[in-house]
Amino acid sequence: MTETSDPRNQSIQLSWARRLVLQNRASIGTFAVFVVMMALFFYGNPKVFSDYRIYYSVLMTLPVAIFVVVPMVFLVTVGEIDLSFPAVMAFSAWIFALGVQSGYDPFLSVLAGLAVGIVLGCAIGAIVVYGGLSSLVATLGLSFLIRGAILIATGGKSIAVVSLKDTLTYQTLSGTVGSFPVQMIWAVIFVALSVLLYNRHKFGARVHCVGDNPDSAAQMGIDTRRVRVYTFVFMGFGAALAGIFSTMINFTWWPTAGDSYLLPTLAAVFVGGTPTWGGIGTIIGGTLGAVIVSFIQVGIVSAGLDGFYVQFFNGLIIILSLLGHRWNQIRYR
């Protein structure tokens, strides 16, 4: 006990600035990638990139990506993955669109869509976790199953929800303030709450521990299965939000809704600095990853390059980011 009075044995207090940098090195790295990429785009076409309109068009659809990227960071951290979220996006948005089409209150239709997303997430999680299945393969199968069910039920027909336009629900969720898309505000709130849940909440702490060392977590009395199922539920909720917002932005629901989000979402998570092996991750990094992935497409075309270059540069940026994170991040065992 005499040791405590010895100043050499006092644990050092890192300055808050240094701790902030150390704890957020992955997201800071991702931000660096974003800055370099935007600088190149700006250099390529200063006229387009000093115009607000290009940012407006990205900010319109960015929230949809954020709603699925953030829960995916939770899932990858807990050691799982979900390839069925695009189908859940479509299914929840379908319920929402059906509600609006049948003349129900749009806000109630939003709630119904979210409830369906939560139920689907719970079902997917239960099948994967209690069935003892690999989430990669099981959610691939479930993706086909859910998408197939939608196609059978709708006969592949889309639903127009133009009547939404003048409703209060639309204005509050997806309207514009001045020339700023309101959905971006909701996305920022979503990210802020998720950061708290991930870093400062009991649930987030357990997600980290279960993904890091499930044996240890179980020995310490954590119900590792329940934690994993809850993470899938959060993914279902995020997918429902994404599907509903995407339908509101386009005023149309398509049976193929969400399909184009699968690969960009996964790319955003990993570009953002969340490693594949579980136990750690970053919400801010994932969000920045979504921003990067959203800007690549717009950026390349606006920079004067042919649309055929999009995939090539997409791939280049993903690979370079992964190499950067590999170098920036040590894997502890």
Place this chain on the structure above:
Amino acid sequence: MSDRLIELKEVKKSYGNVFAVGGVNMHIDRGEVVGLLGDNGAGKSTLIKILSGVVRPTAGEILVRGKPVSGWNAGKSRDAGIETVFQDRALAVQQTIVRNIFMGREITTVLGMLDIEKQRSEAERLMREIGFTSKVFSPDSIVGQLSGGERQGVAIARAIYNKADLIILDEPTTALSLTETEKVFRFVRNVRESGRSILFIGHNIHHVYDIADRFVVMDRGRVALEITKARVGSADKLIAFMEHIAHPNGPNPLADILARQGAA
């Protein structure tokens, strides 16, 4: 007798006709470090699993603080204040020390939000209590950055936070260097000073001899020797006895001591 923390009476565990543990009598008192020795297959790990409640004994009696406990299982073991630290599986190495100590038992404020400040100060207090302090890391350091001995310290601090009265350390020094082993010993001594008990399992007899107050040597599922450090006198005698068990041709090197113990 009031100091008796846990006692096993004729505890047996058989798999079919094979006895992994065949009638073990032993006890652990409050504030003592008991060294558990024995060759591979002697029944050490089965005994640990019985104590931690993972394996149910097929016969015998387990007494906690003098009272027999029926239907022994992992929950009752935990209620009795027994916590086992397994060498490899204990910690989430990519997480901070704080997160590991409070794993599954987080200190929260409203709506399940973590009480970051309280967890940090509590972690610092626990680490100080077992003499686990350093100028190179804080409670916010990642466990993966710590050395093997320091990782044992995190696991021990967690066990204390979980109100363990008996901490079972399964080969805590097996893969460690001399200085790292010394660190673990320092933690163990501090835990003993606080009145808690430790069951220390090891292959290296010198390590176990240095740290334990009393030794239990197992052989083929039974307790072959139960003796205090004062009576054994030296690590060499203990080693000689272990060799005698393995090759029981010559005379028992502890025969005279045991004879006196029997007479006493």
